[in-house]
Amino acid sequence: MIRNLLIASAISVTLSGCGGSSNNTQEQTQPAPPKTSTPTPAPTKPSINTAPEITGETSSEILAVTGGEIVFALSDSEGDSLDVSVEHNLEWMSYTQNDNILTLKLQPGLFDIGDYDIRITLSDGKDSTEHSIAISVKDNPDEWGAYPLSKEMLFGGWSNKDESLILAFNKVNQGLVINEGQIEQISLEQNEHGEVQTYLLSCYATPTDCVNKSALDFQVIAKEENKIRIQYKPLGQNATVTTLAKQIAPAMTDKFKYNRPAGELTYMPFPAGYVSVDGEFESLMSVRLIAPNTVDQTSNQLFIIKAEFDKGLFTKSSLNTADSKKASFNHKDSGEKIYYDYYNQYNKIDVLYSSENYTVFDINFENVLTAQTESWLSEEEKEQIRPLLAPRHSLTAIQPLTKATDYIPKKNTTYLTQIFLENQSETPSSSRSHISQEITLLDDSEADLVIAPNTLSHATYTIEDAEMSIELDSQTTKVQLLNSPQSEHIYALTTYSRTYNYYIFETSKRPLLSIFSEQNYQALEQDYLNSTYIMENYKVEFTDKIAVRTHSSGNTQVGEVTYLENGSMDIRWCNGEPLNQACESFTSITMNFKVENKFKDNYLIRTKTKYSGNIERPYSHLMFATKQ
Structure with missing residues (x-):
């Protein structure tokens, strides 16, 4: 009995362990629920800001004095508050913003004529927009x-x-x-x-x-x-x-150390000058002044001024007795024309205007009779010309010459120029500078010079900082190689010196400028025939056998022409008018006319004067000409 009970208990435990059911009230284990994940919320998409807009003109024209308004519409798609800025520094412009309307108010004067670019910036606090408008202020003759x-x-x-x-x-x-x-x-x-x-x-x-x-x-x-x-x-x-x-308080700068009279360079040698604006040395200036020729006529003449400057302003001048001029008057009783010589005494030189390109002077000066004139004029005659000697004013201008530091002359090349050498030629009455009309650079140090009228001399040279030093017969000549404003050419500046023995060894010095031009043109006969070359004071017209020279005064000369192998024309001037394009007789003077170089807008002409027996003057002239 007991044995049967034990077996039954064992079976019950076994069933219970296997999850089986029984009639007992014992609690049963429930299966776990399935796992679930908590969803992550989707990110919020940010709102996109739209830049504000400006609607209006991009260009506008207005009249000076009359003025006007320019209106722009402002907008922002999000309705944000708008801030406007207008970049300008114009006293005659203002602007107002009324809600979404921008108004530019323009009231320019006659001094505001011109073109202006205005930039408008519109911001909504997040983004900004720019708008440009070109405003042209036009002249208004009615005002x-x-x-x-x-x-x-x-x-x-x-x-x-x-x-x-x-x-x-x-x-x-x-x-x-x-x-x-x-x-x-x-x-x-x-x-x-x-x-x-x-x-x-x-x-x-x-x-x-x-x-x-x-x-x-x-x-x-x-x-x-x-x-x-x-x-x-x-x-x-x-x-x-x-x-x-x-210009307020104008003064010259050291840019005018080398200078020349303002205007066109039409002939060579052309007067020039050198100035020490701080008074380190006495300055020489070549200027054009309106001065009397006679009692009732004045002319524009070249004078050499000796002057001193300090801080670019005139301080004093010394009498340049070597720079005398000649004038004349008719005797009040006899009507006889009487000539007299004078110097200029410069009382004051005021700088009215000075920039990098020009200096304009107001020069107060008076005439001083030379000692010789003082001795031969009577007191009555001196009294008659006293008005001509009275102080007067004349305005004049100079331009600077700058060193041609980037210019390198070529070797084995001939250059046309007129260089005044320290070497002197002697005469009983005076001595003066030799003139070199051509220079051929043979290599880095050797050169051949053609000394007027036609002497070949060998020299040595060096070039440093646009200064050429020429040594000839133990004399050294300094040649400044310079640029001139509004000119494509290179120029050589030297000083012509002449000593007058009969004036107790008085020396005249004159800075002179000449072209320094490579010789690269061979004129042919057809360059002359049926052509007219126009220079500053005259023109020369060539036909088949005849040349006619017409001066600015209207006077004419006629001559027979002969073409030479060196590319020049000999013009033998006629006595009287030619007959059938031939002169019946000739004067003693022949002019040699040669086209030396051809440039973009003009020609370089050299003229030489020869007398009977083929004797040349000791110098020639270089000048620019246009061709018709």
Whole structure:
């Protein structure tokens, strides 16, 4: 019995362990629920900001004085608050923003004529947009003013931004204009109504004639402190309307150490100068001044001024007794023409204008009779010409010459020039510099010089810092190789020296400029025939057998021509008019005319004068010419 109970208990335990069911109240184990993951929320997509927009013109034209407004629409797709900035430094421009409207308010004057680029920036705090507008302020002749001309208003030196027009006026109603490089003298004169009228004198176009003048339409149409706007219209030319600014406290700089009279270089040798702006040495300046020839005639003449400067301003001048001039007058009783010699005494030299390209002077000077003239004129005659000797003013301008440091002359090459050597030729009355008309550079140190009139000499040379040192017969000549403004050529600057024995060994020195040009052109006969070459003071017209030279005065000379193998023409001047293109007789003078070089816009001409027996003058002339 007991044994049966034990077996039953064992079976019950076994079933229970196997998960089977029983009638017992014992708790059963439940299966675990399946695992589930918590979903991650999707990221929120950020909102995209749109840059604000400016809608309006990209260019606009307005009239000076009249002015106007330019309106722009501003927008932002998100409706953000907008901030506007307008970049400019123009006193005549302002702007307002009213909600989504931007208004540029423009009120330019006559001095504001020109083109301007304005940049507008619009920001919504997150992004920004830029908008550019080109504004062109146009002239407005209906608003031009009319300012009476006066020496008080015009005194000083004036120029526009690019120096295409420079004006300078002194206090005695004289003016000088440099218009696109062309120089003219201006006269301010009062008419019978008390109005000031302006005229252009012919002194620079025709140096011998300073009497003839032409009307000049010169108006000041707007005026501010140290600024004027003008209309400048010479007779027969187009009008120039421009703004000129007055130069304050002008002074020369050391850029003018080497200089020359302003204007075209038309012939060689051309007068030049050298200046010490700080007074390290006495300066020599070659200038053009309007000075009297006779009681009733003046001309534009070249003078050499000895002067001293400090900080670019004139301090004093010494009398250059070697630079005498000749003038004449008719005796008041007999009518006899009497000649006299004089020097200039320079009392004051004021700088009216100075830039890198020009310096304009107002020169106050008076004539001083030479000792010889003082001795032969009577007191009555001296009294008659006293008005000619009185102090006067003349305006003049110079241009700088700069060292040609980038220029390297070629070896085995001949250069046309006129170099004045330290070597002197002696005569009983004087001694003067030898002139070299050509120089051939053989190698790095040897050269051949052609000394006028036709002597070949061997020399040595060196070149350093645009200075050529030529040694000939133990004498050294310094040659400055220079550039000239508005010129494609290289120039040589030397000093011509002459000592007058009969003036107690008085020495005259004159800085002279000549072209330094490679000889690379061989003129042919057809270069001359049926051609006209126009120089500064005359022109030469060639036909088949005849040449006609016409001077600026209107006088003419006619000669027979012969073409030579060296590419030149000999012109034998006729006595009287030729018959059937042949001279019946000749003068004792023959001119040799040669086209030496051909450039872009002109030609280089050399002329030599020969007398009977083929005797040449000791020098020749180089000049620029245009060809017709």
